[in-house]
Amino acid sequence: MPQSAAPADPARHVFVYGTLRRGGRNDIARFVPAPAHVADASIAGTLYDLGSYPGAVLGGTARVVGEIYAIASALEAQLDLLEEVKPDDSGEYVKREVKVQAGAKELVCLVYEIHPKRIVGRPVIASGDWLAHMPPIS
Template sequence: MPQAPERHVFVYGTLRRGGRNDINRLQPPPEYVGMGEVRGVLYHIDWYPGLTLGGEEAVTVVGEVYRITPELEAVLDEIEQIVPGADSEYFKREVDIAVQGGTVTCLVYEVNPARVKDRQVIGHGDWIVFHTS
């Protein structure tokens, strides 16, 4: 049986180390690669954030990059409530993330733009700093 291709994920909110849904507590365990950055807008939705990629208001959003298995990706899809069609809370994107002087193509869970209307923009790009302040 061929091994599944290597996949990476960029986590910027509750899936970060110490967060409510800390990815390091999930199974099968991920492998930490390093801190990463992407340009986007971070929103305070409720007890969790949402990220839209790019845009005129974009700032540098920080997060963690992990190597994951297809089994863990399925767990993440469930946490992020991925469903087919335009009503999904998040959409899965493949994005180049700056990691320790290089780039890594990562899965990013981008919030559905319809879900962030009238939500608070986090003027900086660090959910952990915002959430703990």
């Protein structure tokens, strides 16, 4: 699969694991400025089913399946709004930086971790793969 051209100001990399993945309801490829797909990857974490979207809690021995994209700072700001990130970490998601292995490279990626209060009583997605759990929207 050919990779997209890099964004004009590739400020960051982001690891997406839910509705922002290719084929997801909020497919990141629909955003402007367009992100560049870097690699498919997984991170240590537990994935929770929150109904129409997932939330990941980082760490542990389980894996969360996702994709890495190079993004411009303008797209990062849009993702912060979508994920309801708050400066005091009281929002729905908390923005973290995590080292992610992408083939032979290790990249520092933004990961939107679900706020711990949001997962109480929610089921774990044992596969760690949101799209396998919740088929993509056509």
